[in-house]
Amino acid sequence: MLNINIIRSQIYLYSILPALVEFINADLESRAMIAALDLCLCIKIMGQPAVAIEMRHGNAIFHPNFCGRSKINLLFITPRHLCAFFDGNNFKPPLVTSGCWRINCMRIFSQLTNKLSMILQGSPAATPMYTRLAFLVAGLSLSSLANFDPVSRNILNQIPHRVAEFVIDDADIQPIWFSSKNDVYQVGRGHSICVPDVTIRFADMKIANLALCSQIDTMAAIGARKIIIEGYVPLAERLGIVMERFDFFMKPGLVKS
Secondary structure, three states: OOOHHHHHHHHHHHHHHHHHHHHHHHOHHHHHHOOOOEEEEEEEEOOOOEEEEEEEOOEEEEEEEEOOOOOEEEEEOOHHHHHHHHOOOOOOOOEEEEOOOOHHHHHHHHHHHHHHHHHHOOOOOOOHHHHHHHHHHHHHHHHHHHHHOHHHHHHHOOOOOEEEEEEEOOOOOOOEEEEEEOOEEEEEEOOOOOOOOEEEEEOOHHHHHHHHOOOOOHHHHHHOOOEEEEEOHHHHHHHHHHHHHHHHHHOOOOOOO
């Protein structure tokens, strides 16, 4: 059964929030905004694992499956509650179970998410920052889609244990890997510890941006070697179809809290 809010909440927690951390660390103005902070902000849906963003002296770190102590704890009752908040519904605030007096920290967090939203929803004429963040969000979303979206699972369930890697050449951007094994799908940043069965390479930031914005003739780009697929092509094709599901779930609702 398709539960849109579960899928969207997973994408928010495990794709959008890591992109927020990436943005903070790459943007001088954002780093200045958190320069005086020394805390963890924990975000949790009731009954599910927590995640956290650690902000210390101008640097941010994302913690999945967070089990530590945090100075601010935001609790959402349901996935729908979290989605409503991150979609910009200010009448659906989280329960602040600790740190409610840290109003300035919450204000800074809101400002940072607004800055991220402006970039992700901006013109695809895109800055390098847009491409960096969109590439990260699209890649990390693969596990949420594959694990929770029945349509995506059906697309991938005929694929045996496989590893794929996405790379943008001539860019200072970490690759993203995807792994499928025993109906469990995982993603990560950097090169896979296993030799990938297929590598999808974009010639440069411009080509990656056009692909992310669905503004490129994929077959023509492959023919011109602007997109290079090395290895097990059926996996690359299926992952491309799964990535197209992202827009169905998330646009236009990208982080407006």
